[in-house]
Amino acid sequence: MKKLHPVLPAARERALIDNDAYLAMYQQSVEDPEGFWTEQAGRLDWFKPFSRVKDVSWDADDLHVRWFDDGVLNACYNCVDRHLETRGDQTAILWEGDDPARDEAITYRQLHSRVSRMANVLKELGVVKGDRVTLYMPMIPEAAIAMLACARIGAAHSVVFGGFSPDALAGRIVDCESKLVITADEGLRGGRKVPLKANVDAAKSRPGVMDHLESVLVVRNTDAGVPMQDGVDHWLHEREADVADDCPCEPMGAEDPLFILYTSGSTGKPKGVLHTTGGYLLYAAYTHEIVFDYQDGDIYWCTADVGWITGHSYIVYGPLANGAITMMFEGVPNYPDYSRFWQVVDKHQVNICYTAPTAIRALMREGEGPVKATSRQSLRLLGSVGEPINPEAWEWYYNVVGEGRCPIVDTWWQTETGGIMISPLPGATDLKPGSATRPLPGIKPALLDADGNTLEGEAEGLLVITDSWPGQMRTVYGDHARFVKTYFSAFRNRYFTGDGCRRDKDGYYWITGRVDDVLNISGHRMGTAEVESALVAHKAVAEAAVVGYPHDIKGQGIYVYVTLNAGIEPTEELRAELRQWVRKEIGPIATPDLIQWAPGLPKTRSGKIMRRILRKIAENEYGNLGDTSTLADPDVVDDLIANRLNR
Ligand code: WTA
Numbered sequence: 001m002k003k004l005h006p007v008l009p010a011a012r013e014r015a016l017i018d019n020d021a022y023l024a025m026y027q028q029s030v031e032d033p034e035g036f037w038t039e040q041a042g043r044l045d046w047f048k049p050f051s052r053v054k055d056v057s058w059d060a061d062d063l064h065v066r067w068f069d070d071g072v073l074n075a076c077y078n079c080v081d082r083h084l085e086t087r088g089d090q091t092a093i094l095w096e097g098d099d100p101a102r103d104e105a106i107t108y109r110q111l112h113s114r115v116s117r118m119a120n121v122l123k124e125l126g127v128v129k130g131d132r133v134t135l136y137m138p139m140i141p142e143a144a145i146a147m148l149a150c151a152r153i154g155a156a157h158s159v160v161f162g163g164f165s166p167d168a169l170a171g172r173i174v175d176c177e178s179k180l181v182i183t184a185d186e187g188l189r190g191g192r193k194v195p196l197k198a199n200v201d202a203a204k205s206r207p208g209v210m211d212h213l214e215s216v217l218v219v220r221n222t223d224a225g226v227p228m229q230d231g232v233d234h235w236l237h238e239r240e241a242d243v244a245d246d247c248p249c250e251p252m253g254a255e256d257p258l259f260i261l262y263t264s265g266s267t268g269k270p271k272g273v274l275h276t277t278g279g280y281l282l283y284a285a286y287t288h289e290i291v292f293d294y295q296d297g298d299i300y301w302c303t304a305d306v307g308w309i310t311g312h313s314y315i316v317y318g319p320l321a322n323g324a325i326t327m328m329f330e331g332v333p334n335y336p337d338y339s340r341f342w343q344v345v346d347k348h349q350v351n352i353c354y355t356a357p358t359a360i361r362a363l364m365r366e367g368e369g370p371v372k373a374t375s376r377q378s379l380r381l382l383g384s385v386g387e388p389i390n391p392e393a394w395e396w397y398y399n400v401v402g403e404g405r406c407p408i409v410d411t412w413w414q415t416e417t418g419g420i421m422i423s424p425l426p427g428a429t430d431l432k433p434g435s436a437t438r439p440l441p442g443i444k445p446a447l448l449d450a451d452g453n454t455l456e457g458e459a460e461g462l463l464v465i466t467d468s469w470p471g472q473m474r475t476v477y478g479d480h481a482r483f484v485k486t487y488f489s490a491f492r493n494r495y496f497t498g499d500g501c502r503r504d505k506d507g508y509y510w511i512t513g514r515v516d517d518v519l520n521i522s523g524h525r526m527g528t529a530e531v532e533s534a535l536v537a538h539k540a541v542a543e544a545a546v547v548g549y550p551h552d553i554k555g556q557g558i559y560v561y562v563t564l565n566a567g568i569e570p571t572e573e574l575r576a577e578l579r580q581w582v583r584k585e586i587g588p589i590a591t592p593d594l595i596q597w598a599p600g601l602p603k604t605r606s607g608k609i610m611r612r613i614l615r616k617i618a619e620n621e622y623g624n625l626g627d628t629s630t631l632a633d634p635d636v637v638d639d640l641i642a643n644r645l646n647r
Contacts, residue, residue, distance in 0.1 A: 015293045026441045044282055046071050065473075066255050074250060088109040090323070099188070100343070133178060139329060148316070154256065162305070166206065167206065171270075175477070214232070273309075290425055302319075308524070327348060334363075351379065371400050372400075385420075432504075446466050452494075521558060534590070561598040601614070602633075
C-alpha cells in the first residue's frame with residue numbers, strides 16, 4: 001500500500017497557492033490559455049510589450065511555435081538589471097566551493113558589473129548578436145556570469161557539460177558553429193582536477209573546429225599553468241582589466257534564440273535543443289516561483305550542474321528572474337564526506353534543496369549517521385528531478401533528511417520542455433511517494449495507447465502534451481525536420497515526450513520511464529546509439545548493442561553486448577580497455593557497467609537487432625522473452641542467457 005502524505009499545515013499556511021487556488025488557476029489556464037499566459041508574462045519586464053500571445057501549429061507540415069513574438073526584452077536585464085533598484089545589495093549567487101573552506105556571496109550589483117565586464121570582453125573578441133558561444137565550465141560563478149553575458153549581448157550560449165570528452169565538445173562546437181569557447185584552466189570536483197583547458201585544446205585539433213572557432217576565453221580558477229595559444233587563447237582577467245563596467249542590454253525579440261543545449265535522443269548524435277528568450281524565461285520564472293513556493297529572502301539550492309537543463313532553468317534563469325538567492329555548488333555529495341550536502345545546508349541556512357534521486361540513493365546507502373550529524377533546521381522544502389524516484393528513497397528523503405517537516409516536490413520535465421511540467425505544489429498537493437502528481441496550471445498532459453487513442457481515467461500509456469506552453473523548445477538547431485520527426489510524427493498534433501506513464505484514480509501521474517532507446521544514467525540522458533557508435537569505432541569491435549538495466553544507485557546502468565572481430569580474444573584487459581575507450585569517446589557518465597561478449601546478437605531475418613530480448617536478459621528476466629520465433633538464429637539467445645552478467 002502506498003502511503004499518502006497530506007499537505008503539511010505549515011506549508012499550506014505559507015504558500016501562495018493552496019489546493020483551491022491551484023484548481024482555479026488550472027481551470028483558468030484551460031478555459032482561457034491566452035489570458036492566463038498574458039497574466040504570467042507580466043512577471044517579466046518588456047522593453048516593448050507584445051500584441052500577439054500565441055502563434056503555434058503542431059501540424060507536421062507547418063510546425064511552428066511562437067509566443068509573444070512581437071514583444072522585445074532581454075533575459076539578462078530581467079535576471080540582473082531590473083533588480084538593482086530594489087535588491088542591489090542582496091545576494092544573487094551564493095557560491096560554495098568544492099573545498100569547504102571556499103565560498104563567495106555575489107550581490108545583484110556585483111553580478112551586474114561582472115556580467116557587464118565579461119559581455120564587453122566578448123564584444124571585443126568579436127561576438128555579436130546572433131552568434132553562438134560554447135561554454136565548457138566548472139561550477140564556478142563565472143559559468144552563470146558567462147551565460148548572462150551572452151544573453152546580454154544577444155549571443156546564444158551552448159553549455160557543454162564539463163564531464164564530456166574533447167570529441168563530444170568538438171562535435172557540439174561544430175554543430176552550432178561557435179565562434180568562441182569560454183572555459184577555465186581547470187575544474188575541481190571531489191578534490192580532483194578536471195583538465196578543461198587541455199580538453200578544449202584537444203577539441204581544437206578535431207576536424208572542422210577551427211573553421212568556426214576564433215577565440216577561447218579562459219577563466220583563471222586553479223591557477224594551473226596551462227599553455228595559451230597566441231591570438232586564440234585569452235585570459236579573462238587580463239582582458240577584463242581594461243573594459244568598461246557597463247554594457248547595454250541588447251533588445252531581443254521574444255523569439256530570438258537564448259540558448260542551445262545538446263541532449264541525447266534515441267537515434268543519431270545529440271540534438272541541439274533551441275530555447276528562445278521570452279517564453280522560456282517566463283516559464284522558468286513562473287515554475288520556479290510556484291513549485292518551490294519561492295518567497296523573498298529564501299535561500300534556494302539546486303544541486304545540478306549548469307551543463308544540464310536543470311542548471312539552466314533552476315540555478316540561473318528561473319531564480320535570478322525572480323530576484324532569488326540561488327546557491328551554486330562546485331562539489332559532489334560525498335566530498336570530503338557523505339555529510340557534505342547537509343553541512344552545506346547548515347552553513348548557508350538553506351531553505352529549499354532540489355536534487356536528484358541518484359544522489360539521494362547514494363546517500364541513503366551510507367545510513368542515517370551522516371545526515372543526523374547535521375541540524376537541517378533551516379530546510380523547508382525538498383525537491384527531486386531527473387528520473388523516477390523510488391518510494392523507498394522518497395520516504396528516506398522525507399523522513400530522515402526532512403524529518404517529516406518538508407514537502408517533497410517530485411518534478412517531471414525534460415530539456416525540451418524548458419521547465420517543470422508535472423509536480424506537486426507544496427501548499428496544495430497531497431503527496432504520494434513516487435508520483436510527480438498533477439500537471440502545473442497551463443499544462444495539458446494526456447495518455448495515449450500505441451495507436452494514438454486517448455485513454456481516460458485510470459490508465460497506463462504514452463505521455464503526450466496536447467497544447468503548447470511558453471517554455472517549449474522551438475526547434476532542433478539546424479535540423480527542423482528532426483524536430484518534427486522526433487516529437488510530432490508519432491501522434492498527430494501531440495507533443496510526444498518519449499516517456500511511459502500511469503494515471504491513478506485521483507488523476508495523479510506516475511512516470512514509468514523512457515519507452516525509447518534513451519537511457520537515464522544517474523539522471524543523465526544517454527542515447528544507446530551514441531554508446532554503440534563509440535564502441536564500434538574501436539578496432540576490436542565488430543558489433544555492439546547497448547541497453548539499460550536496473551541499477552541500485554544510478555537508476556539505470558549501461559549493459560553492453562559486444563561481438564568481437566574474428567580472431568580477437570575476449571579478455572579482461574580488453575573489457576577494461578573498452579570501458580576506458582567509451583569514457584574517452586563520450587565522457588565518464590557513459591562508462592559501461594557490464595560488458596558481455598556476444599558471439600552473435602539476436603536479429604530478425606531482416607537483420608534488425610531485437611533489443612527487447614537483450615533488455616530482458618540484461619534485466620535478468622530471461623524467463624519471459626516473449627515471441628522469439630522471428631529470430632534468424634534462436635540459438636544465439638541461449639548463449640546470451642547462459643553468459644548473462646546481471647544475476
Ligand atoms: C526523466 C531533466 C520521472 C524522464 C529535467 C524525462 C523523470 C527525462 C523526472 C528528461 C521525474 C525527469 N520523474 N522521470 N521527476 N524528471 N525524468 O532532458 O524520462 O535530462 O523524459 O531533463 O528524464 O531528461 P532531461
